[in-house]
Amino acid sequence: MQQRLWNRIRTEFLWKFVSTIPGIAAIIIIVFARVTGSLQFLEWTAFDRFMRLRPEETVDRRILIVGINEDDIRKIKKYPIPDKEIALLLRELQTYQPAAIGLDIYRDLPVEPGHTELISTFKDVKNLIAIEQILPGIGGKTVNQPPTLPQSKVGFADAKIDEDGKLRRSLLAASDSQDNWRFSLSLKLAEKYLESKGISLGNVEGDDYGLRFGSTELVRFKPNFGSYINADVGGTQMLINFRSHPQPFEIVSLQDVLDKKVEPDLIRNRIVLIGMTSPSVKDYFTSEAIKSQHSAFIYGVEIQAHIVSQIISAVEDDRVLFKTWWEGWEYIWIISWGCIGIVLARNIRSPLKLLLLVIVISSFLICFSYQLLIIGWWIPVVPPLLILIINGLVLATFYQYEKNLRLQIANRQLVIDQTFDTIHSGPLQTLAMTLRKIEEEEELSREKLLLKLRNLNQELRGVYTSLKREAMTDGRSFHITPAQELDLQEPINEILYEIYFDVLERDFPCFKTIEFKIVDFQLLNEQNLNSEQKRGICTFLEEALSNVGKYAANATKLEVICKQHQGCNLIRVVDNGLGIASTPNPSRKGFGTKQAQNIARQLRGQFKRFANSPQGTVCELIWSGKKQPWWRF
Numbered sequence: 001m002q003q004r005l006w007n008r009i010r011t012e013f014l015w016k017f018v019s020t021i022p023g024i025a026a027i028i029i030i031v032f033a034r035v036t037g038s039l040q041f042l043e044w045t046a047f048d049r050f051m052r053l054r055p056e057e058t059v060d061r062r063i064l065i066v067g068i069n070e071d072d073i074r075k076i077k078k079y080p081i082p083d084k085e086i087a088l089l090l091r092e093l094q095t096y097q098p099a100a101i102g103l104d105i106y107r108d109l110p111v112e113p114g115h116t117e118l119i120s121t122f123k124d125v126k127n128l129i130a131i132e133q134i135l136p137g138i139g140g141k142t143v144n145q146p147p148t149l150p151q152s153k154v155g156f157a158d159a160k161i162d163e164d165g166k167l168r169r170s171l172l173a174a175s176d177s178q179d180n181w182r183f184s185l186s187l188k189l190a191e192k193y194l195e196s197k198g199i200s201l202g203n204v205e206g207d208d209y210g211l212r213f214g215s216t217e218l219v220r221f222k223p224n225f226g227s228y229i230n231a232d233v234g235g236t237q238m239l240i241n242f243r244s245h246p247q248p249f250e251i252v253s254l255q256d257v258l259d260k261k262v263e264p265d266l267i268r269n270r271i272v273l274i275g276m277t278s279p280s281v282k283d284y285f286t287s288e289a290i291k292s293q294h295s296a297f298i299y300g301v302e303i304q305a306h307i308v309s310q311i312i313s314a315v316e317d318d319r320v321l322f323k324t325w326w327e328g329w330e331y332i333w334i335i336s337w338g339c340i341g342i343v344l345a346r347n348i349r350s351p352l353k354l355l356l357l358v359i360v361i362s363s364f365l366i367c368f369s370y371q372l373l374i375i376g377w378w379i380p381v382v383p384p385l386l387i388l389i390i391n392g393l394v395l396a397t398f399y400q401y402e403k404n405l406r407l408q409i410a411n412r413q414l415v416i417d418q419t420f421d422t423i424h425s426g427p428l429q430t431l432a433m434t435l436r437k438i439e440e441e442e443e444l445s446r447e448k449l450l451l452k453l454r455n456l457n458q459e460l461r462g463v464y465t466s467l468k469r470e471a472m473t474d475g476r477s478f479h480i481t482p483a484q485e486l487d488l489q490e491p492i493n494e495i496l497y498e499i500y501f502d503v504l505e506r507d508f509p510c511f512k513t514i515e516f517k518i519v520d521f522q523l524l525n526e527q528n529l530n531s532e533q534k535r536g537i538c539t540f541l542e543e544a545l546s547n548v549g550k551y552a553a554n555a556t557k558l559e560v561i562c563k564q565h566q567g568c569n570l571i572r573v574v575d576n577g578l579g580i581a582s583t584p585n586p587s588r589k590g591f592g593t594k595q596a597q598n599i600a601r602q603l604r605g606q607f608k609r610f611a612n613s614p615q616g617t618v619c620e621l622i623w624s625g626k627k628q629p630w631w632r633f
Helices: 002-035 040-053 070-076 083-094 115-124 185-195 254-258 300-317 327-347 351-374 382-425 427-440 446-472 492-504 509-513 531-551 591-603
Strands: 063-068 100-103 128-132 154-156 167-175 181-183 201-204 207-213 216-218 236-239 250-253 271-276 284-286 297-299 477-481 484-487 516-521 557-565 568-575 606-611 617-624
Touching (some): 002 327, 002 382, 040 167, 040 351, 063 300, 070 254, 100 185, 154 181, 154 185, 167 185, 167 207, 181 185, 185 201, 207 236, 216 300, 250 254, 327 351, 327 382, 351 382, 484 492, 492 531, 509 531, 531 557, 531 617, 591 606, 591 617
Parallel strands (some): 063 271, 100 271, 128 154
Antiparallel strands (some): 207 216, 557 568
């Protein structure tokens, strides 16, 4: 028996394992797709969407942008903007004592008129930072710094563009073509501003490429940072945390400054960035991560302002810098959601409930990932969402097919069992009684034998009729005889009483000696019983009473109880016949005993068959009337 139980457990385990292979394969495919970078674009899109949905932040008053727009170009009537206009702007700004001035306009070559004046202005404005380009562009060229400015007053304006053409990273430090270590314009402006606050720039201990201001470390971009896979991490990079506001910085025009229309407090002790904000110049980048007034386009000078704001806000305001989990945890996270999808697909039978549950769980995943991003943690959302949907919905079709296949097998086995039950309860009983009479009587008259055989023939023919009727009623009936059926939708106690009454009318020899009957049929708790379980209960009572009629020799008392007892449903049949002890092999299990044990398993209850005192047999079927907890199914 233990070997059979072990084989059954092993078969069930192997069946369940094989059925999870498609789900495991889906997990492997999604993980492989992420490892190879195939999901980068989707993850970047989700990241950008989350960035746009963030709560609105305040305008950063520490930064002022002087944007040279189309009106300025029309008034000057020349482009590039002449050196004279740049010099006038710088001198005008300097009168208001800004903390730092960043010139985000290339001036490697003179633009007359006014070049001499610009050179003089460069010398006089001590807090000026101009730009250069140190990394080769599309044509393989770089742009030199203004020749009259020392390197300490120059920062590069190079940017790292992702494969989808969007800007999400800032390049803070890098090596030029001569292998000299250079800092970016945004980093130098932040450094100059924070130096005035007594906070200096330094390296992170143990990381030559890591940067920090005071105790605030700038989180360095790594090759597999977030959804990036094997990204270029040359130099020191940082993921940009764009300020969430439609216009996060004050912007004034060149003419506003020259005409003295700008309030001095907008400039004093602030960082002033000068750059082009004219669509015709095309000094802009593409980014879907910001709430911009220019759709997905953002001017280069605004990018510089966002990076400067990110650095000084992290130092002064503890504004979050984006971090990510350890890479191993990210894949554990993804695989876990795949397993959740498998569990849902295997255990939720209703397609509508499954769909609603997947929608709810997916919404939780999205909201949870969004909330983590707000506090600075970028975790995978697209891979777990994909694997949850695939395993939760797509593979549900496969699992439903598997369940239907197993149900067909179970239904076929059920037909076999029902056929044998019908034969066992009818023709086999008649045959057994006939054989017993032949054994007991040396000579059985031809007429009696013929009558028995005719009854047996009729009962065998009735098996087909009975099974056909049950099939036509969708299994909602129970046939006591080929001609009599009981509706299983009726209360179970009434059905059981009909069975009791019918069985006792049968021509069983041991019923003839019974003088006393104690019968108690009460309401049972049947709220969790299906038709098949009701059929099993009916079969149990019929079999138990039939055994009394066939084997309880010299029985004078019969007790039949169907009631609720201590929170359980109880069916008990007791006789005082010769009982178990009189049988040649009481430990041997016949079909009826195995049948009763199977019924008990279906009900998650217990079957007992033991000797009555002082004589007789007790058959009991007990099962809980309470609803089973979800993990039992």
